[in-house]
Amino acid sequence: MNGVSVILKRELLSYFATPLAYVFIFIFLVLSGVFTFYLGNFFEREQADLTPFFSFHPWLYLFLVPAISMRLWSEERKTGTIELLMTLPVSRIDAVLGKFLAAWLFAGFALLLTFPLWITVNYLGDPDNGVIFTSYLGSFLMAGGFLAIGSCMSALTRSQVIAFIGCGIVCLLFVLAGFQMVTGLLRDWLPLFLVDTIASLSFLMHFSAVSRGVVGLADLVYFLSMIGVWLAATVVVLEIKQAD
Amino acid sequence: MLEVSHLHKQFGDLTAINDISFKLVPGEILGFLGPNGAGKSTTMKVITGFLAPSSGTVTVWGCDVATDPLGAQKHLGYLPEGAPLYEEMTPRTFLAFIAEVRGITGAESADRIRSVVSTMSLEAVLDQRIETLSKGFKRRVGLAQAILHDPDVLILDEPTDGLDPVQKHHVREMIQGLSKDKIVIISTHILEEVTAVCSRAIIIAGGSVLADCTPDELESRSRYHLATTIRFSGEEQLNTHRDALSTLEDVSGTDVSASSVELTLFPGETEGSSQRVAQQAVEYLRGHDADVTGIFQERGRLDEVFREITGLEVRH
Numbered sequence: 001m002n003g004v005s006v007i008l009k010r011e012l013l014s015y016f017a018t019p020l021a022y023v024f025i026f027i028f029l030v031l032s033g034v035f036t037f038y039l040g041n042f043f044e045r046e047q048a049d050l051t052p053f054f055s056f057h058p059w060l061y062l063f064l065v066p067a068i069s070m071r072l073w074s075e076e077r078k079t080g081t082i083e084l085l086m087t088l089p090v091s092r093i094d095a096v097l098g099k100f101l102a103a104w105l106f107a108g109f110a111l112l113l114t115f116p117l118w119i120t121v122n123y124l125g126d127p128d129n130g131v132i133f134t135s136y137l138g139s140f141l142m143a144g145g146f147l148a149i150g151s152c153m154s155a156l157t158r159s160q161v162i163a164f165i166g167c168g169i170v171c172l173l174f175v176l177a178g179f180q181m182v183t184g185l186l187r188d189w190l191p192l193f194l195v196d197t198i199a200s201l202s203f204l205m206h207f208s209a210v211s212r213g214v215v216g217l218a219d220l221v222y223f224l225s226m227i228g229v230w231l232a233a234t235v236v237v238l239e240i241k242q243a244d
Numbered sequence: 245m246l247e248v249s250h251l252h253k254q255f256g257d258l259t260a261i262n263d264i265s266f267k268l269v270p271g272e273i274l275g276f277l278g279p280n281g282a283g284k285s286t287t288m289k290v291i292t293g294f295l296a297p298s299s300g301t302v303t304v305w306g307c308d309v310a311t312d313p314l315g316a317q318k319h320l321g322y323l324p325e326g327a328p329l330y331e332e333m334t335p336r337t338f339l340a341f342i343a344e345v346r347g348i349t350g351a352e353s354a355d356r357i358r359s360v361v362s363t364m365s366l367e368a369v370l371d372q373r374i375e376t377l378s379k380g381f382k383r384r385v386g387l388a389q390a391i392l393h394d395p396d397v398l399i400l401d402e403p404t405d406g407l408d409p410v411q412k413h414h415v416r417e418m419i420q421g422l423s424k425d426k427i428v429i430i431s432t433h434i435l436e437e438v439t440a441v442c443s444r445a446i447i448i449a450g451g452s453v454l455a456d457c458t459p460d461e462l463e464s465r466s467r468y469h470l471a472t473t474i475r476f477s478g479e480e481q482l483n484t485h486r487d488a489l490s491t492l493e494d495v496s497g498t499d500v501s502a503s504s505v506e507l508t509l510f511p512g513e514t515e516g517s518s519q520r521v522a523q524q525a526v527e528y529l530r531g532h533d534a535d536v537t538g539i540f541q542e543r544g545r546l547d548e549v550f551r552e553i554t555g556l557e558v559r560h
Contacts, residue, residue: 006344010330017332017373080328084389087292087324088345089317 003090007098008105015106020071028064028110035060036117048125053117054135054211058175058204061146066167068107069150070160072099073238077158086238096234100151100227107143111136131213138210141223142203146171148230155237171203174226178202245269246291246397246427251300253286253451260286261297262451268444270396271424275442275459276431279554283451284431285325288401291429292322305396318346321395323403327386331375335366335385338374339392346393360388363418379406387415391422398422400430404437416441435546439463449554463544465552470518471542472525473501473508477535482507485534492524508542 015021032053036042040052076082085095121127146167153166176182178199186195199205206219246268253261261283268274276284289295291302293313301308307315330338339360343353361367364384369377374385383406390398403419404412419428419441432438438445439459447455447462455462463469474489476482482505489509490498494517499508509525511518522541529536 002347003345006341009344010333010341013337014330014332079331080324080326081330083289083294083324084322084328087294087317087320087322088342089314089347090345091314 003094004098004101007090007095008102011099011102012105015102021106024064024067025110025113028060029113031060031064032056032114032117048121048127050117050121050127050132050135051211053114054139055208057139058142058207061143062168062171062175065107065143065146065171066150066153066164068103069147069167070154070163072103072151072163073155073234074158074160074163078160092235092238096151096155096231096238100147100231100234103147103151104140104144107147108140111140111143128213131211134213134215135211137215138207138219141210141220142207145174145203145223145226145230148227148234149174152230152234152237155234156241174201175203178204245303245305246429247301247303248287248291249301249303251287251290251302252298253283253290253295254298259451261290264300264448264451264453266446266453266456268427268429270427272444273419273428273430273442275438275445276429276448277433277435277438277445277550278431278448280433282449282554284448285401286451287448288322288399288429288431289324292320292399293317294324318393319396321390321393321398323386323390323400325401326405327383329374329382329385329389332373334371334373335361335377335388336370338385339388342389342392348393356392356394360392363391364388365414380408380411383407384411384415387418391418395426397427398429400428402432403430404432404434412437435550439546447550447553454553459546462549463546466542466544466546466549467510468508468542468548469544471508471510472518472522473506473540473542474525474529474536475538476505476507477537479504481505481535485529485532488532489525489528492521492528494520494524 035056036050036053040056042052045052073082076085086092118132121132122129149170150163150167153170154160154163156166157163179202183195183199186198190198200222206222209216210219248267249265251261251264252259264283264287266274276287278284286295290297291304291309293302293309293316296310301310302316303309304316305319307319309316330341333341336357339357340353343349343356348356361370364387366381366384366388369381374382377385383403387400387403390400398419400419404415407415416437419430422428430437430441442459445455445457445459445462446453455465476485482500486498486500486507489495489507492509494512494514495509496512497510499510500506501508509521511521518541522539526539528534529539
């Protein structure tokens with residue numbers, strides 16, 4: 001476990017060594033504010049909850065998470081430091097985990113910085129803070145899923161642009177799989193059980209379940225296994241094409 | 245102990261390494277020579293466990309790199325080609341990171357870092373971001389990283405590439421100064437480096453070992469080995485004496501250097517002929533009052549041997 005924590009620490013520090021971290025946090029906070037107040041009609045709804053804030057998270061993450069994950073492995077490939085990292089006495093699994101956890105913690109930190117919204121809604125009314133808490137948890141877990149996909153996409157290429165687009169597209173598929181318009185369309189073509197299976201793989205379904213305030217075991221298992229599967233895929237990708 | 249046995253590496257249709265085997269014992273400094281694309285870097289990547297071989301095994305201090313890469317990597321210090329570094333870090337944080345990964349902590353870590361920083365003269369740039377450093381400093385940070393844990397086996401891929409002559413000298417001194425129970429492999433295409441630091445030289449080309457011997461033996465393969473070279477004051481002088489010198493006993497041939505003032509006399513095959521050629525040449529030059537600025541016996545020209553062995557002929 002020493003390997004994981006050392007890699008994690010280095011990665012996390014390197015986020016803050018470049019403007020990337022600050023730019024990301026700034027854009028994340030501005031956009032989540034814009035979405036909540038303008039698109040989500042936070043005030044007009046006159047309800048003391050954060051639904052308008054959280055409901056845009058899947059879409060917000062679609063282009064913000066790839067921005068964090070794209071550099072995870074692509075940059076190492078591009079600069080050649082992957083050769084340094086992989087010849088240090090650190091196992092591939094530890095390296096993948098350490099990097100992923102650093103990115104996840106960073107995303108979690110950005111999410112925490114949205115706390116003024118929570119204060120606002122508590123100041124304006126009397127929201128169900130339990131629901132808000134599980135929504136935060138759901139959003140964090142979803143960010144983890146997105147990041148795990150991004151980690152795998154980043155391991156595939158030395159180009160950060162390709163890693164960004166790849167992550168965006170795969171995440172979009174996993175979001176859309178549960179989108180009503182898409183499931184409606186699929187229903188005409190596929191048997192119901194397949195449509196349900198596809199929909200159950202969607203981030204959207206599990207995230208909306210959690211953000212209603214119920215953290216079901218199925219949702220937890222879903223998010224954690226998404227993360228596990230995609231990180232395992234990252235390890236395999238690195239094993240197959242480490243030197244490319 | 246480091247043992248490489250019957251190593252093969254195939255990239256699609258390209259054979260990068262074709263049956264390379266060698267064994268190194270502590271104290272040996274191996275120079276890995278070869279033209280660009282010969283398979284030097286690939287071999288090093290396989291030894292360090294970065295690349296898996298297509299077949300064959302590498303054993304480092306008893307650890308098989310394929311089955312126990314972490315065990316082998318603990319014994320290894322490695323400077324990859326081009327000295328890649330985490331550019332957003334400073335040498336201080338970078339070296340601290342390497343120490344931590346290698347499980348060196350606390351006072352020992354501080355000691356080791358201080359020691360490599362002074363060996364590599366990095367004091368002045370310790371808190372400067374690596375991306376702002378000159379090529380020479382970057383290379384030295386890479387070297388510092390490789391020797392931080394005082395490894396048993398040190399593998400350096402073109403360690404002096406991009407360094408100025410003073411820095412090159414420092415690096416060679418550092419390598420020679422390593423204690424005698426270490427194994428060092430350096431790859432280079434600078435031939436003097438091999439005679440300067442290595443106790444053994446392996447020349448590879450096209451993925452195969454073409455020569456495996458000491459630098460001295462390599463030199464003795466040269467046509468110029470123990471040949472007598474006379475430097476005249478001018479072309480005219482050389483032409484006056486050339487015919488007489490080339491008919492001296494035991495001289496098997498002559499050559500005039502590109503600068504047209506140096507005449508090389510090649511000795512014959514018989515025992516002691518190189519010495520006789522030198523003595524006779526000196527006597528002749530004295531006797532004929534030739535205007536000579538220097539006379540010396542050649543050690544052998546490595547570049548010529550290198551070209552001959554690798555089959556890269558000179559094109560004039």
